[in-house]
Amino acid sequence: MKKQTPISPTAAAGRCTLVGAGPGDPELLTLKAVKAIRAATVLLVDDLVNERILSEHARPDARIVHVGKRGGCKSTPQAFIERLMITAVREGETVVRLKGGDPFIFGRGGEEVEHLREAGIECTVVNGVTAGLAAVTSLGVPLTHRDHAQGVVFVTGHAKTGAGAHEDATDWRALAATAHSARLTLVIYMGVAGAAHIERELLHGLPGDTPVAVVQHASLPQQRHVVATLGRLQAAIAEAGLASPAVIVVGDVLQGLAAASVDAGAGRFGT
Incomplete structure (x- = not known):
């Protein structure tokens, strides 16, 4: 240049x-x-x-x-x-x-x-x-917790395109395996459009019942969110009608929210 x-x-x-x-x-x-x-x-x-x-x-x-x-x-x-x-x-x-x-x-x-x-x-x-921090805070959960997560990874779900782009910018399978073994929270930015692919790849290293949350318009009055499991990530996004800008959070720090959603039956969606 x-x-x-x-x-x-x-x-x-x-x-x-x-x-x-x-x-x-x-x-x-x-x-x-x-x-x-x-x-x-x-x-x-x-x-x-x-x-x-x-x-x-x-x-x-x-x-x-x-x-x-x-x-x-x-x-x-x-x-x-x-x-x-x-x-x-x-x-x-x-x-x-x-x-x-x-x-x-x-x-x-x-x-x-x-x-x-x-x-x-x-x-x-x-x-x-950053939106990833604001999103989980708005749900009343942390990104790290001594009992559930020893660290956090911020990752983009929207890889660089065009000149200089890598064909496989994010190895989701390797990331999932690391998150599982090292007990990490994953915070995925710009991932809603590719949620089906992300879900499919993460399931190679994380259990299907791993809690996930998707938060749209974090910190704003129009904020909406859905809490589900990794095996239903794409389906939950579609059912809730969520879109960008949104952050996807994956990890056991969400266990309390996931349990509350199950107890509430169909009450997976929030505002």
Whole structure:
């Protein structure tokens, strides 16, 4: 890749910050995120960012550019977003790249930092609450537990496509075997569209009665979820009518919820 020309010492140099907006609830913003948003003259905003964050914290004169990043929908090309960031910084703007969740957990923040550095621009990153954590917290269960899970794995269910993509980006069978033997919770982002394949592959290493939960719109008033077993993952998603954006959680930390769902009979679906 051809490197960008670094900013010259005499050029008007702005600055850039990647900010995690959290899973949706504006009250889950960090104080540092609010400070960065309030200082921004240009905000490049993903689709999943709550509009209240902008109305409550962005400057009235800030230029807000919606650059759309939503699974299963048409998205603004990543290269175009990166060019916008670099151009705005070189024009002396205070740029905030506002991303849902955390910039460094499936937010392509790592790629953006690399491109900025190639252009001679250093970037600050402000972490946000990631959807996988917010999803299980909203259900009243942890990601780790001394009796049920000794660790957690965050994994994408939507592999990279096109140039540079790996044919088998995620070895679900190996991951399932490791999760079973090491007692790990699996948190799968962007996995609803491929749920049937994920279910089929995970069953090679995990029991069919392993508890699962699927949480859509985590932390928002319209949140919905379903609790089921791994052997019914795809069926439960279809029956509940869930869609992206959603997080799939797999593991024994959900045992209490799964037992409650069984006791309640058909009461597997929640809001």
